[in-house]
Amino acid sequence: MSALDAPRAALAELTRPEGWVLGVSVAFLLFLLAALLTGALGPTYFLFLVGLAGMYALLSFGLNAQWGFTGLINFSVAAFFGIGAYGSALMTASGSPIAGGLDPLVGLVVALVVAFALALLIGIPTLRLRADYLAIASLGLAEVVRLIVLNERWLTNGSAGVRGIPGFFEGWPVLSTFPEAMPGLRLEVVPGSPILLETAFWQASLNVLLVLGFAGATFFVLRRAHRSPWGRVLRTIRSDEDLARALGKNTYSFKMQSFVLGSLIMALAGVFYTHLNLYVGPGDLDPITTFYAWVAVILGGSGSNRGALFGGIVIVTIREGTRFLNDVALPIDPAPLRLLLIGVVIVAVMRYRPQGILPPQRDLIWPSAVDGGGAPETPDSGVRERKGGGGDE
Amino acid sequence: MTVLGYLANGLVFSSIIVLGSIGLSLVYSIADFANFAHGDTMTIGAYTSLVTFGAVGGLGGAVLGLPYGFFVALLAGIAVAAVVAVGTEKLIYEPLDVDSIGLLITSIGIAFIYRAVIQIRFGSDFTRFDIQPLRPIEALVPYGIRVTLHDVAIVASAVVLVVGLHVLLQYTDLGRKMRAMADNPDLARVSGIRTRRVKLWTWVIGAGLAGAGGVFLGLFNQLSPRMGFNLLLVIFAAVILGGIGSVYGAMAGGFLIGMINQLTPFFSNVVEAIPIWPGWLAGVVRSLISIEYANAIAFVIMVLVLLIRPNGIAGEDAT
Numbered sequence: 001m002s003a004l005d006a007p008r009a010a011l012a013e014l015t016r017p018e019g020w021v022l023g024v025s026v027a028f029l030l031f032l033l034a035a036l037l038t039g040a041l042g043p044t045y046f047l048f049l050v051g052l053a054g055m056y057a058l059l060s061f062g063l064n065a066q067w068g069f070t071g072l073i074n075f076s077v078a079a080f081f082g083i084g085a086y087g088s089a090l091m092t093a094s095g096s097p098i099a100g101g102l103d104p105l106v107g108l109v110v111a112l113v114v115a116f117a118l119a120l121l122i123g124i125p126t127l128r129l130r131a132d133y134l135a136i137a138s139l140g141l142a143e144v145v146r147l148i149v150l151n152e153r154w155l156t157n158g159s160a161g162v163r164g165i166p167g168f169f170e171g172w173p174v175l176s177t178f179p180e181a182m183p184g185l186r187l188e189v190v191p192g193s194p195i196l197l198e199t200a201f202w203q204a205s206l207n208v209l210l211v212l213g214f215a216g217a218t219f220f221v222l223r224r225a226h227r228s229p230w231g232r233v234l235r236t237i238r239s240d241e242d243l244a245r246a247l248g249k250n251t252y253s254f255k256m257q258s259f260v261l262g263s264l265i266m267a268l269a270g271v272f273y274t275h276l277n278l279y280v281g282p283g284d285l286d287p288i289t290t291f292y293a294w295v296a297v298i299l300g301g302s303g304s305n306r307g308a309l310f311g312g313i314v315i316v317t318i319r320e321g322t323r324f325l326n327d328v329a330l331p332i333d334p335a336p337l338r339l340l341l342i343g344v345v346i347v348a349v350m351r352y353r354p355q356g357i358l359p360p361q362r363d364l365i366w367p368s369a370v371d372g373g374g375a376p377e378t379p380d381s382g383v384r385e386r387k388g389g390g391g392d393e
Numbered sequence: 394m395t396v397l398g399y400l401a402n403g404l405v406f407s408s409i410i411v412l413g414s415i416g417l418s419l420v421y422s423i424a425d426f427a428n429f430a431h432g433d434t435m436t437i438g439a440y441t442s443l444v445t446f447g448a449v450g451g452l453g454g455a456v457l458g459l460p461y462g463f464f465v466a467l468l469a470g471i472a473v474a475a476v477v478a479v480g481t482e483k484l485i486y487e488p489l490d491v492d493s494i495g496l497l498i499t500s501i502g503i504a505f506i507y508r509a510v511i512q513i514r515f516g517s518d519f520t521r522f523d524i525q526p527l528r529p530i531e532a533l534v535p536y537g538i539r540v541t542l543h544d545v546a547i548v549a550s551a552v553v554l555v556v557g558l559h560v561l562l563q564y565t566d567l568g569r570k571m572r573a574m575a576d577n578p579d580l581a582r583v584s585g586i587r588t589r590r591v592k593l594w595t596w597v598i599g600a601g602l603a604g605a606g607g608v609f610l611g612l613f614n615q616l617s618p619r620m621g622f623n624l625l626l627v628i629f630a631a632v633i634l635g636g637i638g639s640v641y642g643a644m645a646g647g648f649l650i651g652m653i654n655q656l657t658p659f660f661s662n663v664v665e666a667i668p669i670w671p672g673w674l675a676g677v678v679r680s681l682i683s684i685e686y687a688n689a690i691a692f693v694i695m696v697l698v699l700l701i702r703p704n705g706i707a708g709e710d711a712t
Binding site (some may be wrong): 073125126128129130131132133135136137139140141143144147148150151291294298333335336337339340342343344345346347350351354 | 426427485488489490491493494495497498499501502503504505506508509510512513516517618626629630633683685686688689692693695696699700703
């Protein structure tokens, strides 16, 4: 049943795209490992990238809970991300124009509460709208949020942004001093190019730990939710809202729950970003953040959590890879190159694989129902045959 | 500035918004999706005319403070915007096998590609047309109206284009087919209208007008790769206010949204002058109705219209 019990069988079960993704991922990992060992890629920067990938995965989990589960076209991802980031930053930072200096946990709670309120504020008017109106309206409202953050200087510092943000574990018993307490290490795997592990490295590992915690918890909550009766209603709404209504479901209420759940996860991504980057500015609420999350979700396959993870990694590769390319070869400004890549990825996915690279297949089914895991008489022509087709859902 | 001054500015800005919103509305009703690349089509028009104007120069005489060469550049901007839009339709949108939501998402990708190409070629800085800035028309200054001949040219050209479109829609064969298709595409097809050809013409007209709007926006403000995208939501607000699918509604919506946008500082003065409110409330409202929030006001109006009257002011039963 699991890949650990029977690796060969698990490999044989992969669909072609899954095989490709696995192959490319392994190659990419080996490449990164080589870069790490030869010192071409600093271990601290590597961990920063892992944290960033985890953050984008978290963002796309959130969007998945809205678009993948329920079919809500939410173009205000950046607003919720920004509210999470600003909520936490304004509570904890020394440079905060309001409260400031509070414990990051307070920041986390405040960020989630504000995001919850904003989700209701945006959701109540827009969730009754038709799909494409929802897209336009939510993008408009996200711009309103961005303009407020940019212009209300007494609250947000305006265009200067918020500085002096502490790490997430500041003030915790052991973890707050952990990076300083750890000794510096010097590894020399390849002769002549030593790898230094210093305070910054330990700090970065804490961040990775944090995002793994956030993303892991989110992943399990979402998987459980998606398979539950509640998730089934959402899927019904996605494929045919009138049907769901005819079955006596209050679709508006279900859409709102899905919207709020997704928005809270996006805010969580924002909170993590605050304590990873240690600076937030109004630029973080730019619509491009929304579209990064969208690329991650449609690339991975809407409704698929594995896909969200994969999409997050691709986004970081595009975002940071273009920066890297710029150092090496191209005399072009990386910003438009990034934009071009994002655009090409969107168009290519919609053209050649509108259901995404890793559409949800077994994600939606209890494992015990497949492969004789206790289920009585699994029919032979079950999931395994259909998955080759790779239709949507 | 006086009320008249704000109204005059509003008229100029409205002309630009109207040109943008007609195309968005046409494509929305005939190709049946919200085209997020429409704003960047305007940018393409603007930059094409920038390049063309740089190449052809002034060409002797001038009308309304604009050299002849500028009008050549305007035509080039319209033409290239139309060609790019038709090319995108043929290459990308037509072969796609997705629903209108899929097309919407694809158009975002297209918008990014347009903008990225412009940014790679021209950088992300602001530029302007190489035309001498004019002084406001002397005769109007006593009334508090500060408009230049260029602004007059923008309004006049927009009026010409809009009237031309009206004639096309009402008195030509193509116009009748377009109206039939916007009304009911299936019925149009079974009635023997070659819907694909009409669709292509829709793209040509919509993108051409957007290109013109972009050129005028560049003349009114400045050019930057983000100019069209920044205007996109305002244009959506106009189209939704007017009622999606109605070209005349889009004109009305564009006019209203453009006016409201430019009249924002005036409204803010009015709010302050109203004596019945407690001072602090007036202060809060005033700070919200400020020039920084001019676009935000348009978005809020858009959401309110969607809630109260989803078919807009002129829409009948757009579904």
